[in-house]
Amino acid sequence: MESEGPLGTYFDFSSADDLFGVETWENAETELVRQTLDCALKKAQITSSQLDFVLGGDLLNQCTATSYGCMPHNVPYLGLYGACSTFAEGLLVGASMMESARFETGGVVVSSHFSSAERQYRFPLEYGCQRPPTSQRTVTGCGAALLHAKKTQKCKDAICITGGRIGLIVDSKVKDANHMGAAMAPAAADTLCAFLHESKTAARDYDLILTGDLGKIGAELFTELCAQKGFFFSDNYVDCGTQIFSEQQDVHAGASGCACSAIYICGYLSKIWRNAPLFRVLLLGTGALLSPLTVQQKHSIPGIAHLIVLERG
């Protein structure tokens, strides 16, 4: 479905088999992580032994897709859990660690899988549960980015991380696990508005402002919340969750999952970056910090959004 969407032709690899040749969806997600990291290393013409660390995570309990997927690469591994904000969290933590001057090359890898997520968070797929209009479809995908401390000839066209802001956990008071856009929008608005205020910049100073996976409804809410705080967008705001699938693919409110922003950035944006008029881009990685148990125990769903500034090198 991801490869049939509007960005399908940009992705490095796609498969018609959502099991990737293995026996379970969880193993498929593991395989996806292993192959994606492999692909990133090959494209950069380096080997995994040159990686000083890999930061990664996914949505499975205990983040096993990433740990089992990174294991064959034999890399120093740091597990993250930021729900769907994990890609931005990894870039933010990785870039900060890079500035210590103790590391040369690092990696960030995140994944999600519709079928492994559905049966863990909601219902077994075999049950055929009807999904409400506010629901989003978890992206089956994986994105990996390599971080270099210094610009060299080899990575001279690389995108630079020039700033960021670690998100606060914002309680949205939303209790509906099928309404994640609404649960994450307040956190995204909180982080963006605080960043613009502190950096004394306006939304129009950026060629593109991206949110990770708010979906159609969440993106509207986010725009409204920002407007209430006095920050307005022109047509430079896009939610990655509205870009992965087409209207015809009938995914209700859009796409979601760790891989949503990761495949948008790594699989698409990084490829059009040089030819598009993009100089400064903001990415707000959005995450909903719920678990099936916190939903059963009637807690509201806290949201978080980490921001990074990407600039043309």
Added chain:
Amino acid sequence: MESEGPLGTYFDFSSADDLFGVETWENAETELVRQTLDCALKKAQITSSQLDFVLGGDLLNQCTATSYGCMPHNVPYLGLYGACSTFAEGLLVGASMMESARFETGGVVVSSHFSSAERQYRFPLEYGCQRPPTSQRTVTGCGAALLHAKKTQKCKDAICITGGRIGLIVDSKVKDANHMGAAMAPAAADTLCAFLHESKTAARDYDLILTGDLGKIGAELFTELCAQKGFFFSDNYVDCGTQIFSEQQDVHAGASGCACSAIYICGYLSKIWRNAPLFRVLLLGTGALLSPLTVQQKHSIPGIAHLIVLERG
């Protein structure tokens, strides 16, 4: 049980009620995180608004104890998942981020709870399942450390993080989720031996070498594995998992959980540090990267161990 153990009198706070006055064990763990961070801030005489970030995690699915427990503090939050190695991972990531000179003060908080872990990873407590001799008891506890980028008058007696090593994921080939010490020992030996080799130091150069939660059996295995690689300990090696409970408390192979090394370091070691002949200490945070699902799907249990060097300031 933790307060009745050999280190019980050192802890800042203990409670006879494992529900901490709330309704579920998961909420109790959340409350534990909230209170522990509060306690650390009060002891340092700072407020949560002075924290540039908090790195944290726990064993619950989607690490909800830490995220819900940090939420009321309104702090920039970065979620980690390193299983029982999360405390060492947090110190390692935090110390590296601190070196970027972009942060002044950060926090690391990790928790575990016997009852919330048991019902998630193994069996409902009400079932009264018999535990095998290799099993360990998850520590109900929480530890928090504050990181300062610079030594000031206020933290002049603080312990310094002077080095570290990010662990590789090592497949132990162990498939028994009740034999975690054996699953983690190879990773701990791998990290320690690589570190000693690269730093050209010997085990005797350190006043104390700590592993996180290998337990009695795992600690023996670890000692053997290190000896096979040519590294020998005198009496300067201690596993935190053998220190929390006494022999009489009948916890089989010892203690485990994220909180095991955290309460040993924060609750005990930091307090005796000044009066004990401790100058250089190595902590190997050990973690088993399994999930209940990977065990059901017959995968072996990968281990990881992150190392940090702690020195008298």
